[in-house]
Amino acid sequence: MISDSRVIGLFRKSRFAAEIVPGARFxxxxxxxxxxxxxxxxxxxxxGIPHVRFTVVIESRYRSxxxxxxxxxxxxxxTERFSDPVHSA
Incomplete structure (x- = not known):
C-alpha cells in the first residue's frame, strides 16, 4: 500500500480519483x-507508478x-476504462 500523502499527489490528475478507494465500484x-x-x-x-487491484463482474443480457x-x-x-462511478443506493 502507498502512504496517504503519496496517494493524494498521485490522484491529482484523475477527475474522480478521490473516489478510488477500496470497496468503490466503477x-x-x-x-x-x-x-x-x-x-x-x-x-x-x-x-512509484500507482496501480489499482480490482475484480470485475461482466454482465450481458444473454448470459448470467x-x-x-x-x-x-x-x-x-x-480511470480511462472504468469512467462511470457506481454510487450506492
Whole structure:
C-alpha cells in the first residue's frame, strides 16, 4: 500500500480519483456488456507508478453475470476504462 500523502499527489490528475478507494465500484458500458469493477487495493510499483487491484463482474443480457478474479491496471488505464462511478443506493 502507498502512504496517504503519496496517494493524494498521485490522484491529482484523475477527475474522480478521490473516489478510488477500496470497496468503490466503477462501470464500463459497451453495446453488449456492462463491466463493473470493485476496487480491492491501490498500490505503487517499484517505480512509484500507482496501480489499482480490482475484480470485475461482466454482465450481458444473454448470459448470467460472471465474476473474474483479481486484475491490476495502472491508475490512468483504470480511470480511462472504468469512467462511470457506481454510487450506492
Amino acid at each position: 462501470r464500463h458500458i459497451s453495446s453488449k456488456v456492462i463491466e463493473t469493477a470493485e476496487v480491492l487495493a491501490i498500490t505503487a510499483d517499484p517505480m 453475470p460472471v465474476e473474474t478474479g483479481p486484475r491490476m491496471l495502472n491508475l490512468q488505464s483504470f
